[in-house]
Amino acid sequence: MGEYYRDADQLFEIYGYFLDSVLQNDKIGPKMSKSGIIIKFIYTDPDCEITIDLKNKPEKEGYYGTFYLGPCHLKEDVWSKQSADHSHRFWHGLENPIASVTRGKVKQGGKITAMLKLLPVVRPTFGEFPVILKEMGYEDLIVKKK
Amino acid sequence: MSGYFYRIADIDLSSGNVADYPIDHQYYRDYIGGGSLAARLFFDLVKPCIDPLSIENPLFIMTGPLVGTGFPGSSRFAVCAKSPLTGIWGESTCGGAFGVSLRKNGFDGIIIRGRASQPVVVEVFDGSITIGDATNLWGLDTYEAAQQLKEVHSDRKKLRTLTIGPAGEHRVRYASICHDRANHLGRTGMGAIMGSKNLKAIIAEGTVSLPIADEEEYKSARKTTLEAARESIVSISLNQAGTASAMEIGMMTGDIPIKNWRVGEVEELGDELGGNAIVEKILKKRKACQGCPIACKPEVKVENTKYDFGTGPGPEYETLGTFGSMLMSLDLDAISKANDLCNRLGLDSISCGATIAFIMEAREKGFYSDEQLDHLDLTWGNLDAVIELLKKISYREGFGDMAAEGSAVLAENLPEQAREFLVTIKGLELPMHDPRGFHGMGLAYMMSNRGACHLQHSVQSVEQCSVSWPEAGLEDEYTGTESEGKAKMVYISEGIGQMANAICLCHFAQWAIGLENTLAGLNAVTGFELSLEDYINIGHRSWLLKRSLNNLMGVREQDDKLPGRVLTPLDEGGTGGTIPDEALLKFEYYQIRDLDPSGIPSEPALLKADLGFLIEPLKNMNS
Ligand code: SF4
Numbered sequence: 001m002g003e004y005y006r007d008a009d010q011l012f013e014i015y016g017y018f019l020d021s022v023l024q025n026d027k028i029g030p031k032m033s034k035s036g037i038i039i040k041f042i043y044t045d046p047d048c049e050i051t052i053d054l055k056n057k058p059e060k061e062g063y064y065g066t067f068y069l070g071p072c073h074l075k076e077d078v079w080s081k082q083s084a085d086h087s088h089r090f091w092h093g094l095e096n097p098i099a100s101v102t103r104g105k106v107k108q109g110g111k112i113t114a115m116l117k118l119l120p121v122v123r124p125t126f127g128e129f130p131v132i133l134k135e136m137g138y139e140d141l142i143v144k145k146k
Numbered sequence: 147m148s149g150y151f152y153r154i155a156d157i158d159l160s161s162g163n164v165a166d167y168p169i170d171h172q173y174y175r176d177y178i179g180g181g182s183l184a185a186r187l188f189f190d191l192v193k194p195c196i197d198p199l200s201i202e203n204p205l206f207i208m209t210g211p212l213v214g215t216g217f218p219g220s221s222r223f224a225v226c227a228k229s230p231l232t233g234i235w236g237e238s239t240c241g242g243a244f245g246v247s248l249r250k251n252g253f254d255g256i257i258i259r260g261r262a263s264q265p266v267v268v269e270v271f272d273g274s275i276t277i278g279d280a281t282n283l284w285g286l287d288t289y290e291a292a293q294q295l296k297e298v299h300s301d302r303k304k305l306r307t308l309t310i311g312p313a314g315e316h317r318v319r320y321a322s323i324c325h326d327r328a329n330h331l332g333r334t335g336m337g338a339i340m341g342s343k344n345l346k347a348i349i350a351e352g353t354v355s356l357p358i359a360d361e362e363e364y365k366s367a368r369k370t371t372l373e374a375a376r377e378s379i380v381s382i383s384l385n386q387a388g389t390a391s392a393m394e395i396g397m398m399t400g401d402i403p404i405k406n407w408r409v410g411e412v413e414e415l416g417d418e419l420g421g422n423a424i425v426e427k428i429l430k431k432r433k434a435c436q437g438c439p440i441a442c443k444p445e446v447k448v449e450n451t452k453y454d455f456g457t458g459p460g461p462e463y464e465t466l467g468t469f470g471s472m473l474m475s476l477d478l479d480a481i482s483k484a485n486d487l488c489n490r491l492g493l494d495s496i497s498c499g500a501t502i503a504f505i506m507e508a509r510e511k512g513f514y515s516d517e518q519l520d521h522l523d524l525t526w527g528n529l530d531a532v533i534e535l536l537k538k539i540s541y542r543e544g545f546g547d548m549a550a551e552g553s554a555v556l557a558e559n560l561p562e563q564a565r566e567f568l569v570t571i572k573g574l575e576l577p578m579h580d581p582r583g584f585h586g587m588g589l590a591y592m593m594s595n596r597g598a599c600h601l602q603h604s605v606q607s608v609e610q611c612s613v614s615w616p617e618a619g620l621e622d623e624y625t626g627t628e629s630e631g632k633a634k635m636v637y638i639s640e641g642i643g644q645m646a647n648a649i650c651l652c653h654f655a656q657w658a659i660g661l662e663n664t665l666a667g668l669n670a671v672t673g674f675e676l677s678l679e680d681y682i683n684i685g686h687r688s689w690l691l692k693r694s695l696n697n698l699m700g701v702r703e704q705d706d707k708l709p710g711r712v713l714t715p716l717d718e719g720g721t722g723g724t725i726p727d728e729a730l731l732k733f734e735y736y737q738i739r740d741l742d743p744s745g746i747p748s749e750p751a752l753l754k755a756d757l758g759f760l761i762e763p764l765k766n767m768n769s
Binding site: 031034096097098099101102103111112113114116117119120122123 | 379380382383387391395398415416420421422425610613622623
């Protein structure tokens with residue numbers, strides 16, 4: 001198992017809370033939705049996956065997209081595979097996205113252009129992630145910048 | 147030794163004579179080719195103090211040993227001279243296929259001296275060179291002139307053209323040279339040098355086989371390199387999203403300058419001008435330089451708008467920056483039109499767009515009246531006025547005559563406060579990468595020998611982590627917003643980048659294929675048996691030679707500095723709150739590069755690089 005997550009349930013708990021917040025955020029949500037893609041995140045240690053659907057009409061009122069914790073029937077436009085630890089540091093803004101891909105820490109498939117759509121949207125969420133960890137009582141999981 | 151023809155054509159436009167220049171064969175081993183070999187020939191032939199637009203300033207068109215061999219990304223060539231924009235070393239490189247055609251005539255390069263009494267075209271066919279009349283081409287734009295030449299030589303199916311437009315004819319100091327529409331020698335005003343020589347065009351077609359030292363080695367190196375190029379994530383990204391993908395990435399990292407470098411973020415930039423926007427809104431297809439498997443160049447279609455220009459080469463990242471984010475426009479059609487006009491009129495879209503950004507800010511701050519600007523409404527985002535200005539610049543009409551001198555000259559003619567928003571180094575407008583987000587890039591700009599440049603070194607790829615080259619002594623990863631220790635990174639990256647330019651290899655291709663494959667290809671073609679250390683050291687020799695030429699042209703320590711605007715932190719965006727530590731970067735760099743306090747290479751540094759012949763001229767320059 002990795003450094004930060006006990007198991008897939010804990011990862012789903014944290015990312016579920018985070019995505020709930022981000023996909024209802026009136027500043028970030030519309031920009032995410034504008035990308036119009038379905039993206040699948042595949043994690044290792046713990047092994048699990050999350051799919052975010054920014055293409056179809058959101059299932060829930062007040063949301064700008066729908067996310068699925070665990071296997072999902074939707075066909076993704078782009079997938080991204082990485083360790084759960086790497087993803088955890090990424091959402092803190094502590095991983096260089098270019099280095100992550102060129103050094104093979106993140107593997108991705110599908111249309112690169114689809115992935116690019118999300119990049120400008122991601123940075124404002126970096127501030128959110130530690131805040132959410134604190135709210136959830138997971139202060140011990142907040143990664144400090146060295 | 148192989149990989150070369152050992153032939154440099156020497157053309158004197160004043161007398162009409164064409165001869166072979168008696169080049170010392172050792173120069174090929176010592177300088178390889180491209181801008182590096184041109185710099186050595188420049189030292190031998192040119193007095194540093196000349197006026198760049200005089201007949202004493204030769205134009206050097208140089209290729210490299212891999213050009214034409216089909217090695218991925220190796221179809222480039224360099225055009226060099228003393229720059230009319232900066233007054234120092236001028237160098238511009240370009241892809242396409244002209245370099246290949248020149249080599250297929252049995253020439254490694256050509257030197258063009260003097261000035262023709264009337265417009266001429268230099269024709270390089272079947273191994274020989276003639277000078278033809280081009281009076282009927284003078285006044286045409288770059289595309290029209292190329293088209294006419296293709297019609298006249300319609301029997302030559304692989305004819306390659308270099309043409310200048312009205313900007314070159316009118317000696318706009320940042321005039322470019324256009325190669326077959328899609329490729330441009332933009333930086334440092336080489337189009338104005340052609341204009342000053344009454345040289346409208348150079349055309350070439352040839353069929354000579356290229357000399358390769360070890361055919362079997364070469365085939366194997368090429369095969370491995372092609373596979374590496376196809377698999378690399380750099381190639382895949384460039385092919386799918388083009389250089390414009392740097393917009394989306396730059397929105398995260400803060401790499402993109404906005405509103406003449408004074409705003410940190412415009413949320414819609416990535417969406418409106420990024421790689422995705424190009425693909426979805428205007429892309430027709432991707433094109434490639436000859437033999438390149440990456441194919442990053444966008445061919446676009448803009449029609450049914452007032453910016454209609456049909457189908458043609460689309461804007462690359464740098465132009466999306468200079469005419470988009472820098473001028474506060476998110477109109478992709480209008481930016482594409484401005485790009486098309488720069489191509490046709492023959493203007494460097496970086497210096498031109500950046501100069502217009504300077505003008506817009508000067509106007510906003512009250513330094514120019516509407517009357518001085520010929521009543522053009524040069525307010526932020528107004529690309530209609532910009533498009534009008536492009537024409538005025540190219541023909542030097544009205545205010546365009548002043549704007550044709552570049553932003554540094556404009557600032558000199560305004561009150562002192564205008565320098566606060568002048569963003570040049572050694573007279574060259576900065577390219578579209580913000581040193582506040584990448585401090586190493588700031589140092590690389592300061593020390594670049596053609597003025598602020600992102601392609602005289604490999605810093606962009608190394609510092610942004612597109613590549614990992616520990617075998618060259620580089621760290622695996624760098625943090626953009628740190629200054630400490632970056633001098634070593636810049637130093638090594640200069641050696642690597644100078645060599646890419648000497649070989650005439652595309653930087654993107656080198657990112658994709660890596661150093662080992664590049665070296666294998668070079669050794670197989672030339673038989674030089676260079677180690678990676680030798681390879682980088684030749685790059686250092688090239689850097690030191692160009693620096694010494696610049697010293698002879700007056701460059702000193704005080705010229706190695708960042709403009710005040712990029713030493714002012716931004717409040718928001720990816721670079722928010724950070725600036726490069728200019729003093730630390732420079733201090734560490736001067737130590738590593740062994741420059742004396744006045745910015746001149748030390749004697750030991752010159753001797754170590756086998757550049758002892760520079761010691762006396764550098765000593766004597768002040769006496
Ligand atoms: S990567 Fe692009 S610019 Fe470089 S050689 Fe290939 S097509 Fe030309």
